[in-house]
Amino acid sequence: MSEQLPAILLVAPLFGALLIGVASPGDPRRAFPIVLLSLSISLAATVALLTKVVSSGPVDYFLGGWAEPLGIGIQLRVDGINALILVFIALIGLLTAIFSYRGPDDGEPTDKAPLFYILYLLLCVGLLGITITGDAFNVFVLVEIASLTSYGLVAMGSSPRGTLAAFNYIIMGTIGASFYLLGVGYLYMRTGALNMAQIHSLIALPEVAASQTILVAFLLILVGVWIKMAFFPLYGWLPNAYTYCPSGASGILAPLVTKVSVYVMIRVMLSVFGAGWVFQSAGWSQTVVWLAVIAILAGSFIALAQVELKKMLSYLIVAEVGYMVGGAWLANHWGMVGAIYHILADAAMTLCLFLAANIFVKHAGGGRIDRLEGLFRRMPVVAGAFVVGALSMIGVPPTGGFFSKWYLIRGGIEAGQWPFVAALILSSLVNAVLFFRIFEVAHFGRKPADGHHHHPPHADGEPSPEQQGTIGETTGSDRKPRLTAVAPLVAAAALVLLVGIFSGPIVEIIRGALQGMPHVGAAAPLIGR
Amino acid sequence: MKWIGLIAVVLTGALLLSAVGDFPDFGDPKSPANGGVGDFSVSQYYITHTEQDTKVPNVVTAVLADYRGYDTMFETTVIFIAGIGIIAILRSHPPGGRRGPAHPIDATVDGDHQRIIIGITCRIMIPIIQIFALYVVAHGHHSPGGGFQGGVMLGASFILIGLSRDLQAALARFSERRFIVLACLGVAIYAGFGLLCLLLERNFLDYGVLDGFFHTDPVMARSHGIFAVEVGVAFTVTAIMFAIYANLSSKGRLDEGL
Numbered sequence: 001m002s003e004q005l006p007a008i009l010l011v012a013p014l015f016g017a018l019l020i021g022v023a024s025p026g027d028p029r030r031a032f033p034i035v036l037l038s039l040s041i042s043l044a045a046t047v048a049l050l051t052k053v054v055s056s057g058p059v060d061y062f063l064g065g066w067a068e069p070l071g072i073g074i075q076l077r078v079d080g081i082n083a084l085i086l087v088f089i090a091l092i093g094l095l096t097a098i099f100s101y102r103g104p105d106d107g108e109p110t111d112k113a114p115l116f117y118i119l120y121l122l123l124c125v126g127l128l129g130i131t132i133t134g135d136a137f138n139v140f141v142l143v144e145i146a147s148l149t150s151y152g153l154v155a156m157g158s159s160p161r162g163t164l165a166a167f168n169y170i171i172m173g174t175i176g177a178s179f180y181l182l183g184v185g186y187l188y189m190r191t192g193a194l195n196m197a198q199i200h201s202l203i204a205l206p207e208v209a210a211s212q213t214i215l216v217a218f219l220l221i222l223v224g225v226w227i228k229m230a231f232f233p234l235y236g237w238l239p240n241a242y243t244y245c246p247s248g249a250s251g252i253l254a255p256l257v258t259k260v261s262v263y264v265m266i267r268v269m270l271s272v273f274g275a276g277w278v279f280q281s282a283g284w285s286q287t288v289v290w291l292a293v294i295a296i297l298a299g300s301f302i303a304l305a306q307v308e309l310k311k312m313l314s315y316l317i318v319a320e321v322g323y324m325v326g327g328a329w330l331a332n333h334w335g336m337v338g339a340i341y342h343i344l345a346d347a348a349m350t351l352c353l354f355l356a357a358n359i360f361v362k363h364a365g366g367g368r369i370d371r372l373e374g375l376f377r378r379m380p381v382v383a384g385a386f387v388v389g390a391l392s393m394i395g396v397p398p399t400g401g402f403f404s405k406w407y408l409i410r411g412g413i414e415a416g417q418w419p420f421v422a423a424l425i426l427s428s429l430v431n432a433v434l435f436f437r438i439f440e441v442a443h444f445g446r447k448p449a450d451g452h453h454h455h456p457p458h459a460d461g462e463p464s465p466e467q468q469g470t471i472g473e474t475t476g477s478d479r480k481p482r483l484t485a486v487a488p489l490v491a492a493a494a495l496v497l498l499v500g501i502f503s504g505p506i507v508e509i510i511r512g513a514l515q516g517m518p519h520v521g522a523a524a525p526l527i528g529r
Numbered sequence: 530m531k532w533i534g535l536i537a538v539v540l541t542g543a544l545l546l547s548a549v550g551d552f553p554d555f556g557d558p559k560s561p562a563n564g565g566v567g568d569f570s571v572s573q574y575y576i577t578h579t580e581q582d583t584k585v586p587n588v589v590t591a592v593l594a595d596y597r598g599y600d601t602m603f604e605t606t607v608i609f610i611a612g613i614g615i616i617a618i619l620r621s622h623p624p625g626g627r628r629g630p631a632h633p634i635d636a637t638v639d640g641d642h643q644r645i646i647i648g649i650t651c652r653i654m655i656p657i658i659q660i661f662a663l664y665v666v667a668h669g670h671h672s673p674g675g676g677f678q679g680g681v682m683l684g685a686s687f688i689l690i691g692l693s694r695d696l697q698a699a700l701a702r703f704s705e706r707r708f709i710v711l712a713c714l715g716v717a718i719y720a721g722f723g724l725l726c727l728l729l730e731r732n733f734l735d736y737g738v739l740d741g742f743f744h745t746d747p748v749m750a751r752s753h754g755i756f757a758v759e760v761g762v763a764f765t766v767t768a769i770m771f772a773i774y775a776n777l778s779s780k781g782r783l784d785e786g787l
Contacts, residue, residue: 007723007733014606014720021613021713063599065735071571074599115617122610129603141603148607152614163618182545189552192561192570202566216548 002052006061006076009045009086010128012038013093017121020114031114035097035121042128043090050083054509058516060134071195077134080513081340084506085131085263088347091495092255093124095488099355100248116156116248123149123252127260136184136272137194139264140177143228147173150257153249154241165240172237176227183220186213187272196271203277218278221268229261229321232295239314243367247358250310255351258317259343262324266340269328270517279331289417292326295319296423300430308367309357312434313350316393319427320346326420327408333514335411338404340510341503345392345400348499352389352492356382359481359489360442372442381486383442385493390435392496395428400499407507583751590669594755598734602719605676605762609716612769616709619781651693658686666763670752676762683763684770691771696779696786699771705783708768708775715765719758 016038020031053059058079066073078086097120102113126146130139151173155166188194190213191202202208223234230238242254269278279285299319306312324346327339359382360375361367376383392401405424412421499506553560564570575588575596585591593601662682669675691699723734731738736754737747745753778786 004727004733007727011720011724011727011733015717015724018713018717018720022710022717062732063734064595065732065737066596069569069574071569072574073596111622112617112620115613115620118613119610119617122606125606138600138603141600141607144607145603145610148610148614152610152617155614155618186548188562190561190566192563192565192572194571205566208566212551213548216544219544 002048003059003061005045005049005052006059006078006132007063009042009049009090010125010132012041012045013121013124013128017118017125020118020121031117032097032101035117036094038121039090039094039097039124042124043087043094046083046086046090046128049078050087053078053080053083058513071193071198074138075134075195075197076132077196078132079516080509082131082263082267084344084509085260086128088344089124089127089131089256089260092347092351092492093120093127093252095351095491096248096251096355098484099251099358099488100246101482101484112156116153116246119149119152119156120248120252123153127256130260131263134196134271135194136187136196136199136268140181140184143177143180143264146257146260147177147228150241150249150253153253154245156249157244157246159244161240162244162246165237165244169237169241172227172234176224176234179220179224179227181224183217183222183224186217186220190214190217196267199272200274203273209277214273218273222265225261225265225268226325229258229265229325230318231321231325232291232298232318235295235299235318235321238318239311242314242317242354243308243310247362250354250358251351254314254317254354255347258321259324259347259350262321262328262339262343265325266328266336270336270514275331275517285329285331288329289326289415289420292322292329293419293423295322295325296427300427303434304430307369309360309369309372309438310354310367312369313353313357316431316434317350320350323404323408323424323427326417326423327411330411330415330417330420332411332415333511334407334414336514337507337510338407338409338411341400341407341507342404344506345404345496345499348400348492348495349389349392352385352489352496353393355485355489355492356386356389359485360386363481369438370441372438373445374442376439376443379481382481382489385489387439388493388496390431390438392500394431394435398500399496400503401496403500403503403507582748583755584748585670585752585755587670587672589673590675590755590759593675594758595734595736595751598723598755598758601762602716602723602734602758605716605719605765608769609712609765612712612772613709615773615776616781619776620783621781647693651689655686655689658682658689662686662763666759667756669759670756676759677766679759680763680766681770683767684774687767687771688774691774691778691786696775696783699786700775700783703768703771705772705775708772712765712768712772715761715763715768718761718764722754722757722761 016034019034019038023030023034049059058077060067061076061078063074063076067075097117100116100120123146126142126144126149129142130146133139133142151166151170154169155163157163184194187199190208190211191199193199193202203214208214227234238258242250245253269275296319299315299317299322303312303315303319306315320342324339324342327335327342330336357367359379360372363379364371364373364375388399392399395402395405397403405428409421409424412418412424553562558564563572565573575592579585579588579591583591583595585595659682662679664679665674665682666676666679669679687699687703690702722736722739725742726735726738727733729738736751736757738750739754740747740750743750743753775783775786
């Protein structure tokens with residue numbers, strides 16, 4: 001059975017979704033165990049696959065048994081890089097599913113919960129499928145699945161702003177996916193192949209490599225995934241979509257969707273076009289790193305101007321995407337390692353921060369940062385987890401965020417990209433300011449004599465627009481957060497620490513996978529040694 | 530804002546056009562997509578091997594549902610998600626329960642005539658549409674057609690009931706519970722046949738191993754497997770076509786429709 005793992009990890013959540021549709025439309029109680037069971041199977045399969053990849057190298061899986069000749073069927077390919085990301089997707093999917101549990105005393109309409117879980121499980125299928133595939137067109141099909149489910153999940157929030165955000169998201173997401181598809185079409189026009197390894201070996205031919213069609217294909221794919229990952233300035237859809245979607249959805253969308261798009265970019269660079277082709281001219285790399293510097297600075301400073309907690313975190317995602325794009329385009333070994341490692345670290349810390357923020361918003365009555373007053377004392381465990389996530393965002397050891405910054409800065413110094421190094425450090429400082437501002441309000445409360453704050457923005461009894469924007473959460477509740485919300489959060493905080501503590505083995509797996517990439521000749525500095 | 534859009538469109542257009550000079554000639558049998566680069570071509574393989582691999586005369590069907598059947602399974606899932614997404618966003622249960630039709634039946638002579646003409650025409654047409662749709666599903670092996678096209682026609686026949694009479698008449702034949710279950714069942718048939726292969730210790734969607742199940746040889750089993758998944762596709766497409774119509778036309782209330 002172990003050679004069937006790549007199929008099992010996809011099929012389990014797919015059948016889970018279908019089972020919910022057949023068995024329990026209208027009964028959320030029956031949907032929840034199905035979600036947990038199918039995601040647990042998926043998680044077990046990804047972990048087994050990771051151990052297999054670590055012990056015996058990349059795993060290939062040919063759907064329908066069409067292995068020979070290569071390229072007639074669809075190939076799944078798991079190496080160290082995507083094996084790690086698969087584990088994180090399944091784990092984060094499971095934790096957020098537990099977080100999204102709504103008990104009988106929550107008093108919210110739950111008749112749409114089964115539909116929510118169908119979309120949720122299929123989103124997991126989409127993300128896992130994008131990550132595992134070795135076929136350039138298959139990526140598009142699963143991007144469609146992940147995108148359509150995301151739009152549905154964002155629009156399911158009861159806030160009208162969420163609906164508008166979902167509409168913007170649909171438009172931008174469709175444009176991004178169309179660019180990607182056009183790029184794959186151009187690639188097919190020149191190579192006649194869709195299998196990544198096959199395209200890669202054809203692009204190694206000089207007459208194909210020099211072709212204008214291949215160049216245009218690369219630019220189209222790059223712009224497509226940049227829109228999907230909200231790379232500055234193509235980030236417009238992200239902040240509202242992640243701020244106003246239901247809390248269960250933001251727990252999986254924010255950590256995973258942009259990160260998987262970053263993975264697609266790296267996979268396309270390394271396994272489709274090949275590092276040798278992508279970095280053939282130094283000018284490109286220079287340009288993209290500058291764009292990344294702008295993304296990091298813009299994301300950080302716009303975050304500084306936010307008054308709403310979730311919106312601030314959303315802008316931080318825009319800055320973090322800049323880290324990863326910049327790292328991948330440094331065109332050296334440590335930059336690439338840092339970018340891939342940061343996919344994992346950032347997924348863990350974004351999960352931690354968004355889960356904590358969802359609890360805060362629910363219990364503070366609105367998402368404004370200045371309303372968080374005293375919450376740390378009321379919820380010490382949630383506060384502790386939030387601090388862990390925040391320290392990782394700032395880059396304090398031993399969290400994952402520290403090590404990814406370490407590798408990225410090392411890559412930046414080796415590449416001589418000083419603006420990138422400066423932007424990373426500056427962004428850490430901004431993050432420190434941002435989060436210590438929150439710590440201050442949440443732990444000590446507002447200073448009564450502070451001239452800027454001494455009148456509350458909205459008189460009591462009159463709901464602020466931010467409060468209206470987050471309906472779907474019971475606002476202003478004094479109850480303790482339930483265990484099913486706190487436990488996943490604590491697990492997420494532990495994950496942030498574990499990613500940091502075990503950064504050595506994780507980085508060895510990533511480096512091993514990079515060294516195992518085919519056709520390394522022209523890209524030796526990237527592969528290391 | 531419009532200027533930014535215009536600049537983006539012009540730049541994208543220029544980028545797309547810049548590669549046109551490099552394109553292979555239109556209809557060139559030696560172009561990469563047709564003849565491959567180097568000594569192997571996927572297209573040539575499909576053209577020369579489909580018959581012996583799968584016994585399906587229609588190469589497009591074999592590529593769609595067998596060689597690249599995994600893509601098609603997820604395309605079916607995309608359709609499923611589109612329908613479920615629309616239900617998830619729009620569906621609402623009005624507090625007053627189900628109301629009667631807001632527009633009373635037009636009992637005047639003119640209104641009645643129109644109703645009779647449309648009603649009788651549709652009553653004659655709908656079974657023919659449905660039988661043709663089943664033919665299109667079943668005949669995908671030999672001619673253009675298959676699950677997607679046949680499913681759209683079947684779905685359209687139910688929409689026609691909703692249009693020619695009212696949504697309630699269509700829902701009486703194809704209730705909400707039924708179309709959700711049928712949509713799930715369609716994808717489950719597709720993925721289920723894939724899973725069956727996996728349980729028989731071959732790769733997912735490797736229908737060749739189902740020869741015992743279909744009482745035939747492994748190559749013919751592929752042909753039967755393709756038909757089985759086409760039926761699944763048709764189920765999902767039928768159900769989702771109607772689900773989208775029913776929810777959009779009644780703003781998610783599933784009461785009276787257009």
